[in-house]
Amino acid sequence: MTNTEFSTVLVANRGEIARRVFTTARNRGLSTVAVYSDADRDEPFAREADAAVRLPGNAPAETYLNAEAVLDAAKRTGADAIHPGYGFLSENAGFARAVIDAGLVWIGPSPEAIDAMGSKTEAKKLMEAAGVPVLTNLETSEITEDILPVLVKASAGGGGRGMRVVRTIAELESETAAAVREAESAFGDGTVFIERYIESGRHIEVQLMADNHGGVWAVGERECSIQRRHQKVIEEAPSPLVERIDGMRDRLFEAARAAAHAIDYSGAGTVEFLANDKGEFFFLEVNTRLQVEHPVTEATTGLDLVGLQFDVAAGHHLPSDNPPGLDGWAIEARVYAEDPRHDYRPMSGEIFRFDFDDVVSSFAGPHIPGIRLDAGPVAAPGDPAVVGVNYDAMLAKVISWAPNRAEAVGRLSGTLRRARIHGLGTNRDQLVRILDDVDFRAGDINTAFLESTHTEVSMAPLADDETVAVSAFAASVVAEAAGTATNPTRRVPAGFRVFGDARTTHRFFRGHDTDNEVEVSVVRGSRVREGAVTLDGREDVRLVDLTPSAGVAPGDTEPAAVTLEVAGIRRTLTVHRYPGGGVGVNSALGPVVLTERPRYDDPSDIVAEGALVAPMPGTVTSVAVAVGDTVTTGQKLMTIEAMKMEHTISATSDGTVSELAAAAGDHIETGTLLAVIDSPENDE
Structure with missing residues (x-):
């Protein structure tokens, strides 16, 4: 391959990965182009690029998954290279071919390599032939109670979407259908496969970097065992398991390089394995793109993986026969x-x-x-x-x-x-x-960590009830100072009495949970008590100092500093107040987020007994009941898709469905009425 230099990079993605690629591009003197949906028009990545092109609409299918619109943006801006980031079109072989056919540089592996790994079922066959250990696929007819649990996985993607653990035969059909819907929505391909589910496995992956001249680096391994809903939460390099088992790193690297050679891979990629505590491992997939967790590899090797992607796409050799060694430890949350x-x-x-x-x-x-x-x-x-x-x-x-x-x-x-x-x-x-868990600190983790005793x-x-009460007291003191600051005629605090203590009561919701109310009273002593300001019922919590020059009125850019004495220990808490009643309190005791409770309830916010409302905005994907159906507590009524994941709406009581206010395909907002269940408890 001859060198193919480029000068302007369009990133066919959004958010932090777009900003990440722009950083390397700027460092190399390259021009940058962003594409953005209507929902992202004010996002930093769209503002930071040298040029930005609107992709009309909000849904991924009409914006970031719209290959024709992305290519048109490249043509209009003069971009001569496209970086796909991760997700969206990053593992779409058809898009890669279209980029190349348009005469642009594709910053990614060849379309043929993407095709080879695009189907996880076919990928397993290739890897098995290359000598890489694999878990075999299962046919539905083969699955018995003895084989359970099994894992239904999307063939065309990852990130936890289109993935379901099935623990009973009765759930197999419905969970498979849900995985198909999620996969279709996220990747445009509803193909799924089924394999044995290893409950306590460890997710280990190897970072690859390969050039177009036969050079292949196994840059280092990462452990990504801390997951929720099969989506990674915490990743680290190197792996505690691999560090502990002699020879495991060499075997992993050998298998990863074999996988790369089997598909003539080039560019950045990751070979993922499921391992056990004995050091045995099985192939999961090859991600033919940069990974979300690539920073931990960059931190422990000193490499710029995006820069290496640029070099490989331009036709250059890897800078040496072997990658740099590991230095230190990196963890990503x-x-x-x-x-x-x-x-x-x-x-x-x-x-x-x-x-x-x-x-x-x-x-x-x-x-x-x-x-x-x-x-x-x-x-x-x-x-x-x-x-x-x-x-x-x-x-x-x-x-x-x-x-x-x-x-x-x-x-x-x-x-x-x-x-x-x-x-x-x-x-x-x-x-x-x-991170503070004893087992995590010891490196004793697995993919079921968050579904186990932990x-x-x-x-x-992080903040216990005591901390919440003390933080709410600090927020109340600042709120009262704000009342005095915004009303100069008020020379004394609200509730002041010449004789006796003055009490003012403040109510908050903890975070945005309207079912979790916090009530505190500020007690201001009379002159006899020398004006002490304490928390009602807690003589051991008193105000020492308040710096009201900032952070008092909602929207002030700097926090108010509130110094309290709590059980004889002096503590300083910072209080931020925001328009709309939001309050953030930070201290060594723990972070607390509060929402000032309105003095009077809005009648429109009162929900009738038996009414189920949307807990989040999204789209109704399916409705499992009809008006007149008898339901039991916990029974699925409908599903909502939000942020590319499906969420189940379940009955909160036994009863009869008397109203369905939402249908499949409806776009809903938080608080939208979904259904009403009549039950003996709410007949009145």
Whole structure:
């Protein structure tokens, strides 16, 4: 292959991966082009590119999966190379051919290699012939109770979409149908296959980098065993398992290189394996693209994997026969807009603040021990980021790099714990709980980690009830200061009494959960008590100092600093207040997000007994009942697709379906009435 240099790169993707590719392109003096949907018109990646082209619409099928529109954008902007990122068209051989046929440089593996790995069933056959260990596929007729559980997987994609664990024969048909629907929606191909499910396996993958001249690097392995819904949450390099078992790394690398040679691979790719604690491993798939978790490999090798993709696409050789060795340990945590305590319900709305300490790099490196932050949305003071429901729920990747695993884990845990994430809910608390778990610290993990004895611990919020009460007290003190600041005629706080204590009561919702109310009262002592300000019922919680110059009025860019004495220990809490009643309180006690409760309930927000409303915006994909049907508690009524995942709406009581207010295909918002169930408990 002759060298094919290029000067302008179009990234056929969005969010943090687009920003990641732009970073390397800028460092090399290349021009950049973004494509964006209507929902993404104000996103940072669209603003940061040298040129940006609108793809009309919001749905992936009409925007980022629209190959013709992407190619037209390249033609209009003069782009001479296309990088697909990951997801969307990144593993679409037809798109790769169209790019090449248009005379553009395709920054990815050959269409033939993508084709070879595009069907996981055919890929297994190729790998088995190449001597790579595999798990065999199962026909539905072969599956018996003795074989269960089994895993239904989408043939055309990954990321946990189109994937279902089946534990009973009765569920096989319905779960397979659900996997087909999800795969069709996410990848445009509903083909699925079934294989034996290994409950306590470990997910190990090898990063490949290959050129067009026969050079193949097995750059290093990653462990991605911490998953929810078969989607990765925490990844690290190297793998604790591989470090522990002599010779396993060599065997993994040999199998990965064999996989690459079997399909004449070029560019960046990943061979994924399912391993057990004995060091045995089985082929899962080859991801013919860059992986979400590539930063941990960059951190531990010093490589720029996107830069190497550029070099290979331009026809260059790999810089040496062998990749660099490993240096230190890196761990990545994916911050998702979701609520783990409610079945990982995706969250949408505004992010008011998204700040992390100890960040030494973004979208590159890091080259010194510290934190790398690769974020999609950016929330600036007074300019919140908006997260919708059209795309993946991942907000950012937070990566720590340190000389050893213990330090890398501790650094990442501390950074996440101190992060100021205000607004919509995220999985931040769960990430910290996992990182602090004794078994995780020991490296004793597997793909069932979050579905085992660790479930309850990982779901616990970082802030306990005591911390929430103290934080709500601090927020109340600031709210009262705001009332005085915005009303100069008020010389004394609300509720003031000349004789006796003055009490003012404040009510909050914890986060956005209207079923979880927090009520505190601020007690201001009379002159006899020298004006002490305490938490009602808690003489051991009192105000020491308030810095009200900032953070008092909603929307102030800096927080108010509230110093309290709690059980004889002085604590400083920072309080951010936002328009609409949002409050973020941060301290060493733990992060707390509150929403100021309206003084009076809006009648339109009151939900009648038996009414089921949408917990999130999305699209109704199926309805499993009809008006007049008798249902039992927990029975599936319908499914909703949000952020490319299906979510089940179940009956909350026994009764009869008296109303269905939504049908398959309906687009719904949070709070939309879905169904009404009449039951003896709510007849009144």
